[in-house]
Structures are given as C-alpha cells and as structure tokens.
Amino acid sequence: MKIRIKFAKYGAMKFIGHLDMMRYFQKAVRRADIDIRYSEGFSPHQIMSFAAPLGVGIESYGEYMDIEVLSMTSAEDMLQALNRVMVEGVEILSVTVMPDNVKNAMASVAAASYRIRRKEPDERTAVAGSGAGGMQGDAAGGFAIAGLDEKLREFYAQEHIPYTKETKKSVLELDLKPGIYELAAEPDGTVRMLVNASSSGNIKPLAVMERFLAFAGEDIAGEDCQVTRLETYADMAKDGEEHRFVPLADVGQCR
Amino acid sequence: MRKLALSDEILMRVEKPARYIGNEVNSVVKDKERVAIRFAMCFPDVYEIGMSHLGIQILYSMFNAWEDVWCERVYSPWVDLDRIMRERNIPLFALESQEPVRDMDFLGITIQYEMCYTNILQVLDLAQIPLMAAERGEDVPIVIGGGPCAYNPEPIANFFDLFYIGEGETQYRALLDCYLENRARGGTRRDFLRSAAKLSGIYVPQFYEELYYEDGRIGGRRKLYEDIPDRITKELVRDVTEVHYPLKPVVPFIKVTQDRVVLEIQRGCIRGCRFCQAGQLYRPVRERDADRLKEYAAAMLENTGHEEISLSSLSSSDYTQLNELLEFLIEDCSKKHVNISLPSLRIDAFSLDVMSKVQDVKKSSLTFAPEAGSQRLRDVINKGLTEEVILKGAALAFEGGWTRVKLYFMLGLPTETEEDIRGIGDLSNKIAATFYDTVPKDKRVNGRVQIVTSTSFFIPKPFTPFQWAAMCTSKEFLDKAYLTKKGIMEQLNQKSIKYNWHEADVSVLEGVFARGDRRVAKVILEAYRRGCLFDSWSEYFHNDIWLACFEDCGLDIGFYTTRKRAEDEIFPWDFIDCGVTKEFLLREWKKAQAGSVSPNCKEQCQGCGASRFGVGICHERRAEG
The missing domain is CATH 3.30.70.580 (Pseudouridine synthase I, catalytic domain, N-terminal subdomain)
Structure with missing residues (x-):
C-alpha cells in the first residue's frame, strides 16, 4: 500500500x-x-x-x-x-x-509555494513550536517596502529576469521568469510566490527574492530573509491547459 | 518560548548547525523552576564523538531520572564556531535549555583520552569560567572531572574543583545531596568542597600538594586538612545487572561515530594484558545478566528506532552468556530488520559462524590484535594470542569466504628488539600465505587477500605493569616504523599487505600527560593560550607549539617519557586506589621482564587486589571451587 x-x-x-x-x-x-x-x-x-x-x-x-x-x-x-x-x-x-x-x-513535484519575510536583526529561532497557533510561522516580519505590491508587479512584468548561478564548476546565466508562476505581496508586507520546483526547472525562492530586492533598490541581504515553503504541488494539467497545480496530498482524488 | 543560543546568521554560517541546536529524540527538557540542581555534562570533543559515548548516556539518563536534577549536554564547539563565540563573546551553552553553562550548578567533564586536555580549557574558557579552580568564585559551576584519565588527574588537577574516581553510577546522588545540604546551610563553595572531599571516590585536588625531590621526582604529598583521606578509592558498581541503564538514549539527527544501540554486556576484563590500562582499572569482571540484556535490547530499539545494535565490553568473547545472547539477537533483529554490529570477537568456529550470519562476508574484515610480532614479546606483554591460533583462525575464515584481514601491533614495547619488529612482517606474510594455501585459485573471490597491518606506538599508562617502563623518543618510534615497513616490503606476499602507522609526536605528548604530575598543567595552559586545540585531530595538532611550551615552561619531556622508573618511585597517581595493588603490578612488571606469562582471572587468581570489592569473577570462582 x-x-x-x-x-x-x-x-x-x-x-x-x-x-x-x-x-x-x-x-x-x-x-x-x-x-x-x-x-x-x-x-x-x-x-x-x-x-x-x-x-x-x-x-x-x-x-x-x-x-x-x-x-x-x-x-x-x-x-x-x-x-x-x-x-x-x-x-x-x-x-x-x-x-x-x-x-x-x-517524480510528481512540479511547483511549490513560499512565503518570505524579513528576519529581525540577530534573530534567533525558537526551539519550541507553539502548537497549532504557531503553525504558519511567525507572521511578523513584513518588508516595510513602500508600494511593495506595485513593485512586485513591475518586477514580474519584465520579459526576462536574468540570474547568474555560480556553482563550483561553472557560471550559468539563467532566466527565472518562466519558472515564476505567481508573485504577490501579502497584506502583512511579506512576499508570496509560486515557482517551479520540478527536478528539471527548480527555482530557488531566495534567488527570486534577491533579484527583486536589487530591482527595488532595497539594501536587504538574502540571509536576512526567512523562506517558508507553504505547499508542494503536482501539475495535473490536461490537454489544452497550461498548468493545474494540485497539492501532492490531493492528486489521488484528481483524475 | 525557548530560543536558540545562536542567531540564524551564525547557524547558517557554521558547519553542521545540528551540533548546537539540541532537540534530539529522547533529549530531556525540564522546567528549570522545578529542579534544584542543574548539571551540564560535557564531553570535550566535537558533538559526533561525544554523542557516541555510552558513559555520558548512562549518567544523563540516571541524573534526569531524579526529579530534582536537570542534566544537559555540552560538547566542544568546532573550530568555526569557537572563533565566532570568542569574537562576539557568546557564552558556551547547554544544548537542551540553550542557556549558559556558567549559570548551572555543576559542569561535569568526562576525560576519555589525554589529547583532549586543551579542549577542557576551551570549554571552561568559552563558558566564561576561570580556568584555575583556585580562582573561581561563588557564582560559577563546580567543575567535576571523571572517566579513565581521572585516574591520573594531576596534570589537569588545577583546572578541576573535584574529581570523581571510578564508575559514575554509585556516588553522584550522595555528592549532589551534599551540595544541596551545603546550600541549605548557606555554605560557601569551599565549604561544599570540604564536605565533598570526605565522600568516598571524591578527590579535591586543591586540598593536596605534591612535594618534589631536587631531581624532580615526587617525594610525597601533603594534605591541607587532617580530616580528608590520604588515599582515594575508586567507586565500583557492585551489581551491574540492577544498576541504572539508559533505555532511552538520545538519538542524534546527524551521523555520529556510534550511531546505534549499545548494549554493555560486562565491565572489566579477565585478560591482564600488561600494556592495557582499562584491563586493570575496571577490575573485577562483572557480567550483566543475559535475560536483562535481551529486555534492554528490545526496549532500546523501540525507544530509539536505531537500525543497528552493538555489544560493548573489553573482551566480548569472554562473556559467558555470549552464545545465548547472540542467538537471541540474531533471531529477534532479523525480524525487525536490525543489523548487529559485532565487537572484535576472538576468531574461532563459533564467532565465524555468528559473523557469517550478520555480516556480508565479502565486505567485512577479520580483526586480529597480536600487538607484538613475536611469541617472545607477546609473552612479555601477556597477550595470550599465539601464531598457531591466529593462522588457524585465518584459515577457517578464508574457507568461509573472508578475504580481508586487519592486524594491530604496537611498536616500542618494553624489551622489543629488531627481531620482534621483523616478526610483524613475517606474521602478516604467513597470513597471506595461508590464504593462498587454503583457497584454490578458482575460488578466490576478490583475486587476492587484503591484509592491513597497523602499528601504534606503545605509551606506558598508570596502573599497568608497564607504568615503570621507559617510552621511546619520537625518532626511535619512526625508526621502528621504518623497520616495520622495510620488513613488510621484503615479504613474498608484500603486494597483499598494506601498512599504516600512527603519528609519533602526538604519542610522545600523550605519554607525558599519561604519567605527568601537577607541574605539567602549566604547559597545557600555555599551549592552549598559544592556540592548541583539538590536539587529537591531526590537522589541528601543532607539535612545534607544544615543544616550545615545554621549553619555555622549563619542563623536560624525557623526564616523563624516556626515563625508566625505579621500583620504589612514588608516582603522581599513587594516592589513588584503583583496586589492583602496586605490589601486584610490580610483580607483573618483573614477570614481564623475565618473559613469563600470567594466567587470566578465569584460570587462576593472581591476587591483584580487586577481590576485596567482594563481587565479580573473583568470588564466582571461589563459589565453584
């Protein structure tokens, strides 16, 4: 079973x-x-x-x-x-x-959604989970960027979002844009995104965030951002559909 | 809500942050407002080494079973975090509460090997506790040392408030009660140490002085108070079956050296190898009941989820209920998909049969520890293994499909000659030849036999018959290793033999610490100040700094290592009574020099002195006879 x-x-x-x-x-x-x-x-x-x-x-x-x-x-x-x-x-x-x-x-993983918040200076992680109340993490920590939503839209409206990926062996020029499916501000000033998480096209949420912060002219380092994965999805698109993202737990009921 | 002691930024920067966050399965978190005593238990090496140690798991579990005590763990921060903690003045913290060690009542440090001495200073220093016990005020923890190196505590005596000599299970409750009583009375730190010094097994070094002759040898000792003991007798568990055992050991997240359930089947060893300190310190042999061990195995596997179980003892083949226990484990574990990792067993038909059931014969290797290359020298060290037994065992194993053999020897043993050293190559070769004689060409699985011959350098240890012996210099050691290598290269089957040898400089230093006196402390302190740390890790061992420190402190390494001691010399550790008498050790030292062997405890009592504890093999024999 x-x-x-x-x-x-x-x-x-x-x-x-x-x-x-x-x-x-x-x-x-x-x-x-x-x-x-x-x-x-x-x-x-x-x-x-x-x-x-x-x-x-x-x-x-x-x-x-x-x-x-x-x-x-x-x-x-x-x-x-x-x-x-x-x-x-x-x-x-x-x-x-x-x-x-x-x-x-x-093999099913196609996309994942994330929330990104700003860490407090010198933030220390809590050892104890605070049960169901703390389940979605500490929501505090908005980016306090004026017009965040607008800026995210402008950023996302670009045709290409170039990103240089440096590995030990090589330097790769990538375009993040095709792998970003959704990008928006939350009311509390955090950022939510849905990106490609498949083995062939995985996008690191922090890479998107770093490009955005640079685009918005904000002096915030990637290590000051806390990334939280919210859900992992399979793509159940049928012919003619571009994407139909379904949480992995639900793909059994979805034929 | 508890917070981690280190910021996210630091944890993301250091190697293996899991070393510092606690939260492991079976780690114990208590309400600090509801305990009377907070105890930080430390293994002064990196997490992966410290977490593999059974002794800490035993004490951790025993302490936390007491409602009024919260025992937490502390390990040496690795060099990357060490640097950050110093730069930012972050105090060393315990894993469970993430709170500073400095605020606890006790810091207990287990001292398992001499090369961790600078790490002891690191732990004290990072915890912001004064390094010298005499300089500590009322507001810092009582620092306790224990473990095998506490049997010669003098080189590190100045850094500890007290030492617990012997097995930990017996006297800690009394010690903690003594602490609570002192606190209730409003007593000072010194008041507590004064009462603790009268407890059996407890040694408070600052109440004693070493006296020296002009030539540097020890002339005697002086105690500061009349009512404290002259001699400290080791603590010993009388009934190892009924004593506390950790059925819910802490399960680390990251891979550690000993990542399995450990069943301690017995304490002590009947063998009496003359170089071996553990063989003397843990006398007499006491077996744990096999039925109890079966219960423990089931409970521990259930509580940890470990996929492997291992037996622990100094000489498992001598455990009288071994067949019964192994049969049970093999049966029970295969049902649960649990692997059994066998300790080094004496190679015979029985052990080979067991091994073939639990290991992949093609991948596993056989281990022999002849320790010396000739029968003459094996007699000197009282190692009962003969060439005939080794070759017979090897032949049996080769027939069973094994093709890998590991051999362990020591170089620099007392009375060793070039002949003995050449014997190492000869024996390695004979084992290889046995393979080619035993296994026909078409049945040789990996083509040829693989023999790995390793040598370590002999270091005389306190409480062994060789405590009087001279140790070699670094150059002598390397010459011997070269001779061994040459001896192996000359063998017919040399292509089947790989030779490894141990670091010589670090062995010399270990020799100084092992038989050192209180004067050695200033060298350790100085070396630590000049950056020595993690000396047991070869990449961090700086022999040049150590040599300079000896020079600058005016201490002669040779005085501690190469000097052969007279029979009546007073040793720094003579005030400790480990059960075996100095007379017995001297008898054994004389027999060694005469090349005469002693029977083991099962064959005939040698009158070592351990029978006075009234338990164990000494008394079983009498009951039978």
Missing part, C-alpha cells in the same frame, strides 16, 4: 539537512511501529522517498514523503502514531492512502 505523508518542519528543525531528515524518518517509522515494506537483498532498506529536498534554513508546512506499508489500521491511526514519536518542529499534517498507480511524490 502506498502512503503519502505530509509534514511540517519548522523552528530549530529548519537547520536539519535533507539527508538527516531522511535518517530521522527512518528511525521515526520504527519507533511508531509502522509496518513499512523493506527492499529485498542483503541489506534491506525501507521503501521511502521524499518529494522535494528542502534547503537548510528553510521552514516548511508542505513537505511530503511516500512510504509503502504491508499493513495498517487507518490513516488516522498512522498519523497519530507518527505524531507521538516526533520531535518539536516536525509535525505530521496528513496521511493519505494513495491509489497504486499514482506517480511517486518525487
């Missing part, structure tokens, strides 16, 4: 990298006594895969992983069993039984 698990990762846990989160969940699944399926061979491993890796320092309320189980009582039981063994800052949001023919989470 294929199970899709949606979880949040916030507070101090944003400093735990992707590989360590995988290790964390491998152990958590054992602690929760989930009847997970193992691969064959001399050193069997759990059948578990993650949707879209999250960079260190980014919070998320829309992370996904798929597991395969041999048996289970109910999705609700599994959700509770997992939440009983979580640490502060990781919370299971939903457990969904998926149709067998559904593509795995990693």
